[in-house]
Amino acid sequence: MEQPVIALVGRPNVGKSTLFNRLTRTRDALVADFPGLTRDRQYGVGRVGPLPYVVVDTGGLGEPDDVTYHHMQRQAIRALDEADAILFLVDARVGVTPGDETLTAELRQRGKRVWLVMNKVDGVDPDLAAADFHGLGLDAPWPIAAVHGRGVTRLMTAVLEDLTGGSVDPQALMPDPDAESGMTDETVSDHSTPRSIEVAIIGRPNVGKSTLVNRLIGEERVLVYDMPGTTRDAIRVPFERDGQAFTLVDTAGVRRRSRVRESIEKFSVVKTLQAIEAAQVVIMVLDARQEISEQDAHLIGHVIESGRGLVLAVNKWDGLAPDARERIRRELDVKLGFLDFARPRFISALHGTGVGRLLEEVAHVYRAARRELPTSALNRVLEEAVEAHQPPIVRGRRIKLRYAHQGGQNPPTIVVHGNQTGELPGAYRRYLVNRFRRAFGLQGTPIRLELRTGE
Numbered sequence: 313m314e315q316p317v318i319a320l321v322g323r324p325n326v327g328k329s330t331l332f333n334r335l336t337r338t339r340d341a342l343v344a345d346f347p348g349l350t351r352d353r354q355y356g357v358g359r360v361g362p363l364p365y366v367v368v369d370t371g372g373l374g375e376p377d378d379v380t381y382h383h384m385q386r387q388a389i390r391a392l393d394e395a396d397a398i399l400f401l402v403d404a405r406v407g408v409t410p411g412d413e414t415l416t417a418e419l420r421q422r423g424k425r426v427w428l429v430m431n432k433v434d435g436v437d438p439d440l441a442a443a444d445f446h447g448l449g450l451d452a453p454w455p456i457a458a459v460h461g462r463g464v465t466r467l468m469t470a471v472l473e474d475l476t477g478g479s480v481d482p483q484a485l486m487p488d489p490d491a492e493s494g495m496t497d498e499t500v501s502d503h504s505t506p507r508s509i510e511v512a513i514i515g516r517p518n519v520g521k522s523t524l525v526n527r528l529i530g531e532e533r534v535l536v537y538d539m540p541g542t543t544r545d546a547i548r549v550p551f552e553r554d555g556q557a558f559t560l561v562d563t564a565g566v567r568r569r570s571r572v573r574e575s576i577e578k579f580s581v582v583k584t585l586q587a588i589e590a591a592q593v594v595i596m597v598l599d600a601r602q603e604i605s606e607q608d609a610h611l612i613g614h615v616i617e618s619g620r621g622l623v624l625a626v627n628k629w630d631g632l633a634p635d636a637r638e639r640i641r642r643e644l645d646v647k648l649g650f651l652d653f654a655r656p657r658f659i660s661a662l663h664g665t666g667v668g669r670l671l672e673e674v675a676h677v678y679r680a681a682r683r684e685l686p687t688s689a690l691n692r693v694l695e696e697a698v699e700a701h702q703p704p705i706v707r708g709r710r711i712k713l714r715y716a717h718q719g720g721q722n723p724p725t726i727v728v729h730g731n732q733t734g735e736l737p738g739a740y741r742r743y744l745v746n747r748f749r750r751a752f753g754l755q756g757t758p759i760r761l762e763l764r765t766g767e
């Protein structure tokens with residue numbers, strides 16, 4: 313089963329973006345280390361325990377004088393159609409408004425499970441406030457205070473339990489059980505024969521995803537997997553290359569005939585997020601003949617947030633004039649320079665040029681993300697880094713970085729202990745991460761740096 317999709321709906325100011333941030337923010341840490349990257353404020357991934365779910369903030373819904381379904385923004389409608397459950401937010405302090413009533417009517421028509429969520433219950437009597445919302449004819453409201461997080465875990469647990477049939481084995485929803493625990497199959501089995509690597513291919517419409525999928529698994533198999541009715545199931549297509557097993561997961565290109573084009577209109581961020589969650593390594597495809605867009609940066613941001621390995625494929629390299637090649641190289645530098653850990657691979661999906669090397673890179677990234685980093689080596693790198701470049705002095709005292717150990721794998725997590733580590737500037741954190749990356753050859757995977765203070 314794919315990660316369920318939960319849409320946040322409600323009038324402006326009821327607290328949708330506050331709740332969205334609370335649900336998705338545990339994944340901020342990695343993104344914060346990439347100054348060029350802004351968060352996608354509409355789409356994100358949250359978790360209840362190990363259960364991932366996709367959250368969509370339909371922000372555009374229900375402007376004060378524009379509350380009807382017919383005026384809903386297209387993306388917002390799309391989000392409702394894609395959603396498995398809808399959280400309908402209302403404001404406990406304001407009580408029922410005409411806008412809430414209109415939205416209730418519109419939501420009812422969609423036939424989806426709607427959870428009435430009464431936000432801002434901090435400082436009000438929840439029972440009294442709830443009475444006001446009975447008139448909407450929905451189930452009793454779930455009281456929360458999104459700013460403080462009150463009631464949020466209880467609500468999300470109930471929603472997820474409902475979506476997964478109540479008694480889920482949490483593992484059943486986990487695409488990659490190692491991702492969280494830091495334990496990998498390889499740590500207990502033979503290192504020389506890694507199991508199949510799960511790969512997702514993402515990118516904007518028309519960059520060449522289907523062409524690449526065809527190149528990897530062959531046209532006939534693409535047709536086989538393009539069956540109506542399979543769209544809600546996670547699709548997994550195994551293939552092999554140079555003795556290494558790969559599995560394509562949830563890839564848009566697998567789902568449709570290559571001649572049916574995915575229109576810009578139909579491009580689904582939700583599907584992309586599900587694919588990223590289901591994968592271990594993500595191939596992000598860019599079109600060498602187009603400019604790198606904000607959307608591209610957002611997609612890359614989602615990969616980094618997820619902690620998955622990333623391989624950048626710059627496609628349609630065939631027949632490009634030298635000045636055009638120079639242009640895209642420069643653009644990669646300027647717009648994606650922050651992505652220094654993922655070297656771009658220039659390919660032609662159409663002719664197959666560079667595709668083999670792309671898969672080698674995928675395998676390399678997969679192994680890097682799971683590498684064991686011996687404590688002694690980590691401490692040597694830390695010591696050398698500090699010697700070469702001392703951390704700054706804050707409030708009259710130099711920040712001290714004392715020792716390091718590995719906190720987890722996939723993505724590699726390095727815990728550094730010291731004094732005043734909370735004051736360590738972003739530039740120094742990035743410097744440290746780069747030293748570790750170079751020392752251990754951790755190309756293609758985000759690195760999580762956790763700073764602890766001993767005082």
Ligand code: GDP
Nearest residue numbers: 323324325326327328329330431432457458459
């Ligand atoms: P949106 O327009 O629905 O996305 O609403 P926002 O998330 O931007 O929130 C609107 C305002 O309500 C902001 O000033 C928030 O700080 C405030 N707010 C959100 N959640 C709560 C809450 O639980 N309690 C209180 N007191 N204020 C909240």
Ligand code: GDP
Nearest residue numbers: 517518519520521522523574627628660661662
């Ligand atoms: P998708 O929407 O990302 O799946 O993109 P498609 O695979 O459908 O490709 C979009 C268009 O780009 C099609 O006309 C392809 O033939 C073309 N295309 C894909 N890869 C290449 C390539 O490597 N070189 C060139 N010149 N065209 C390509």
